[in-house]
Amino acid sequence: MTLAAASHGFLSPTGVEIAFLLVGLVTLGAAVVTVTTKQLVHAALWLVVALGGIAVEYLLLTAEFIAWVQVLIYVGSVVVLLLFGLMLTKAPIGRSENADSGNRWAALIVAVASAAALVWVVTDAFRTTWIDLDGAVQGSxxxxxxxxxxxxxxxxxxxxxxxxxxxxxxxxxxxxxxxxxxxxGSERPGSGKQSGPREQSGSREQPGSRERPGDRARLREDQG
Amino acid sequence: MHLAYPAVLAVLLFCVGLYGVLARRNAILVLMSVELMLNAVNLNLVAFDVWLRDKLHAGQALTLFTIAVAAAEIGIGLAIVLLVYRNRGSSDVDRLRDLAERPDGSDPDDGSDPNDDTPGRPRPDHRAEAAA
The missing domain is CATH 1.20.5 (Single alpha-helices involved in coiled-coils or other helix-helix interfaces)
Structure with a gap:
């Protein structure tokens, strides 16, 4: 931990910072697509990208064990559980226009306001704070x-x-x-048995079976 | 590395998850947004643990516990969502209004009187909605 801003260049980022920034942009973009896309299955798949990006950020922060736990649990099981949930609730495959509720503009205002306030506070608080990544690995x-x-x-x-x-x-x-x-299920087959013979007897005595030759005759008349 | 990078990324991810929780209609998408918020918190914990060089590794231990609790939460949450879906026929959080307070005491959704929803009884009207 170093508090002297002079030892670090303010606008001369190191390679780790550039990699963190790029992966962070990908992660943030995937998260935004996750919460805004209208295709529900695509939201789950973009969530994989976001969680994998966070795992890479853990690796860049030298927390390797957490990174692999993240990959195993989140990408491996939680997303699969979410996909099973989407399947079992018969989520529409294509675009569903009502994926967002009516209060999305209020939600957007709340999210942007809290993001602005928190970014301001966090950057103001940790403006002159650097993480020392060169020492012993903290998260092996x-x-x-x-x-x-x-x-x-x-x-x-x-x-x-x-x-x-x-x-x-x-x-x-x-x-x-x-x-x-x-x-x-004990009620439904009973009703099915009641309705089943009706359909069979109806198909036997159906006047439609007599109508069919008439239809064919009419068709022949039309063709003739 | 500047500490502001992971902190700002965690803040932005948390706010994206907040938007998703408030704006999404499907309950499973709400659960996905909750996962995003939990991951933002985990990123903060790991970054501050690496910054402080904690001897007890409290941040990373708490991150592991958070991941396990999130896995339990997603399991229970999905079980509840599936139960709601089977009973009601939809997993839209906007339409789950059985506990809403109404000023006139009427039920605008299905027209039945609110005394009809006694907990012990099966509710065939919702079942009919689900079948329809």
Whole structure:
């Protein structure tokens, strides 16, 4: 940590900063497309780009373990879960015009106002602060593992209990749903059986079967 | 590296996620925007951890915990969204107005009286909406 602005050029960025800026622009653009596109599946796919860009930013910040965890969990499982959710809720494949609700202009005003305020405060606060990336790697797997299992064991175990609770919760939500579907399913085949013979008998006694030769005769008359 | 780069990127990502949460109509897109906001917070945590050279690695440990909590949140959230979709036939957050306070006490959505929504009963009118 260096507080002297004189040792760093203000407008002479290093290579890491340029790479961070470029990847950050890609990430931000993908995030904006994610929240503004009208095609729901494309939003999930652009979310992959945004999350992968954030993983690259972690790598540039020398936090490699977090970067690979990000790739594994977010890009690997969360986006797949979101895509499954889009499929199971029968999301439209093409453009859906009502993807944005009516209050998008109010949302835009709120987002721009908060972005302006926060960018102003953050740049004003950290104007003369530099990260020293040249020392020992802060976020290597060894360092993260040592700290995690030396100092953070109790939160780690609590987190496993939380994941178990989430698992049980998801199963309970789905099972309640299955019971309802089962009770519906016991009613629906009954009604289907009632309506099925009607259709069959109707097709047997159908006056349409007598009409069909008449139609053919009419067609022949028309052709003749 | 200047600390303002990751901080400003995190702020902008958070505000993009905020816009998405407020402006999107589909509940799954709202969940995606929540993920963007959580990732902005994670980026801040990692950047400040690297800046402060924390001996306990508190920022990165908290980032890992946030990622795990976000995974649990997305699982439960999607289960709830699927349940709502099966009961109501849509996952539009604008149309989920059962808990809205109405000044005249009437129900503008489906015309039935609000006393009809007792929790123990199955609700065939919504089921009919879902089938339609």
């Amino acid at each position: 797997t060894e360092a993260s593992g040592r700290s995690l299992f030396q100092y953070w064991v109790l939160p780690f175990e609590a987190l496993s209990v939380l994941l178990l609770a989430a698992l049980v919760g998801a199963i309970v939500l789905s099972r309640k749903n299955d019971d309802r579907e089962r009770s519906d």
